[in-house]
Amino acid sequence: MNNDYQRSVSLRVSRRAERNNQNQQSEDVESGFFPTGKLSQDHPMKIIWKKGFLRLVLVGGILWMFLILTTLVFHVWSCQSSLAFFSAICNRGSKVFIMLDTMGLVPKPPHRCLIPIADDPEKIVIPKRRTPSKVVEHLTYITEDVIGNNGSYSSPLFGGHQSWLQRDESFKLKSSMKVHCGFMHGGGAEMAPKDVRYADNCRFVVASGIFDGYDTPHQPSDISPRSEKLFCFLMVVDEVSIDFIKKNVTVREDKDGGLWVGIWRLILLKNPPYDEPRRNGKVPKILTHRLFPQAQYSIWIDGKMELMVDPLLILERYLWRGKHTFAIAQHKHHRSIYEEADANKRRKRYARPLIDLHMKIYHYEGMEPWSPKKDTISDVPEGAIIIREHTALNDLFSCLWFNEVNLFTPRDQLSFGYVVYRLGGVFKFFMFPNCEYNSLFVLHPHTREHSSKVEWVKSLDEFKGNNSSLKESRGGLGLWTPYPGNLSSVTLPHVSRTSKAG
Numbered sequence: 315m316n317n318d319y320q321r322s323v324s325l326r327v328s329r330r331a332e333r334n335n336q337n338q339q340s341e342d343v344e345s346g347f348f349p350t351g352k353l354s355q356d357h358p359m360k361i362i363w364k365k366g367f368l369r370l371v372l373v374g375g376i377l378w379m380f381l382i383l384t385t386l387v388f389h390v391w392s393c394q395s396s397l398a399f400f401s402a403i404c405n406r407g408s409k410v411f412i413m414l415d416t417m418g419l420v421p422k423p424p425h426r427c428l429i430p431i432a433d434d435p436e437k438i439v440i441p442k443r444r445t446p447s448k449v450v451e452h453l454t455y456i457t458e459d460v461i462g463n464n465g466s467y468s469s470p471l472f473g474g475h476q477s478w479l480q481r482d483e484s485f486k487l488k489s490s491m492k493v494h495c496g497f498m499h500g501g502g503a504e505m506a507p508k509d510v511r512y513a514d515n516c517r518f519v520v521a522s523g524i525f526d527g528y529d530t531p532h533q534p535s536d537i538s539p540r541s542e543k544l545f546c547f548l549m550v551v552d553e554v555s556i557d558f559i560k561k562n563v564t565v566r567e568d569k570d571g572g573l574w575v576g577i578w579r580l581i582l583l584k585n586p587p588y589d590e591p592r593r594n595g596k597v598p599k600i601l602t603h604r605l606f607p608q609a610q611y612s613i614w615i616d617g618k619m620e621l622m623v624d625p626l627l628i629l630e631r632y633l634w635r636g637k638h639t640f641a642i643a644q645h646k647h648h649r650s651i652y653e654e655a656d657a658n659k660r661r662k663r664y665a666r667p668l669i670d671l672h673m674k675i676y677h678y679e680g681m682e683p684w685s686p687k688k689d690t691i692s693d694v695p696e697g698a699i700i701i702r703e704h705t706a707l708n709d710l711f712s713c714l715w716f717n718e719v720n721l722f723t724p725r726d727q728l729s730f731g732y733v734v735y736r737l738g739g740v741f742k743f744f745m746f747p748n749c750e751y752n753s754l755f756v757l758h759p760h761t762r763e764h765s766s767k768v769e770w771v772k773s774l775d776e777f778k779g780n781n782s783s784l785k786e787s788r789g790g791l792g793l794w795t796p797y798p799g800n801l802s803s804v805t806l807p808h809v810s811r812t813s814k815a816g
Contacts, residue, residue: 440634493710528760529761550581550598600719644691645694646748672723697726
């Protein structure tokens, strides 16, 4: 009896000890998850809360994956949709796409992308007829510089002494026009007779230029035998550059005295027309049709570029396929000329106050910052490549573009969109994605950095007194000629710096 009683007491004590241990462990767990002082009856609610949180995370993940899948399916469908709005989402040139891009809803394109070029240059069909000129049918050029009678002009200028009135009249389109377009008699930039004779046989031209010895010619890659026979590869150089090239690469001379570096025929321009090498480089770049008047098609590439795509495939992709006559790449960072001007000042590409004056004139004349409401993808091109059929209207555009570069700063990207604006939408061009531009070339560094004292000028006062030599004597004269309008009241548009690279 006593033994049974002792076993019963012992069993109850052991069970009580187990319950105490379980309660203590439960309290320890609770104190690890939640603050102490909470009642034990809250424990079931905490378990439910934790399970609910896990379910919420799981459901949220599933919904997120479903949203991504839905977006991808919608994108594929919209690109193939017959509805204009949805298909426009995939069209980079459409206002819908541009608006979404401006709002930051379009992913940034890669630095390089595949170019939808044809497979075989041998199979490209070249148009038999030139594109007819419907607006401007006949274009001629002013070749005699009108020098003032007061003795203020000592000699003819390459770009001529264009008045403000002549400039304004040149933007008024007529079927027959005569405009300033460089190459004034006695203004410099003369070609040797042997080079003129060679260029007269060139109908298809790949042109480039090197001035002041900043580069050496880079040989193009993947050029087909057909393009080697069809195209003239013309490298325009000054005397400083040709001496530099002879010292650094092999230059051969043909039986007619022509100089060659690989596939490039060197074309010497004697008597450079400007003080600034960068301004001299705009002559072959913009006025290709004046240097090589027999060319029907031309592709301009900057001297630091190595061409990686067959030029016949370039013409087919950017001109003939879409029935375009002028193609140029979109700038990677900027769409507004005022953004580009701000970047030029920060990077010391030209005197800051003169860039401001240039932009004030454009703003005074009605040039607004780019917006999706405009008919163009951008006002700012990537000017290292220009692809042209030399129609009368395209040649006129090139003349007017050059006149702006001659009159104001040598930064041609600031003037391109302005000339498009002044022609009132008549000038049509194809502006292709920047990532394709980067796939056309290999970019090589200059042999040395370009530096000019005028680029460091921060105020107009620095041009006075002993520093008056900073002024260019043969270019940019519009920046020093009294403007027929009140620019003091002009306030330049605000610029938001959207890119560190810009």
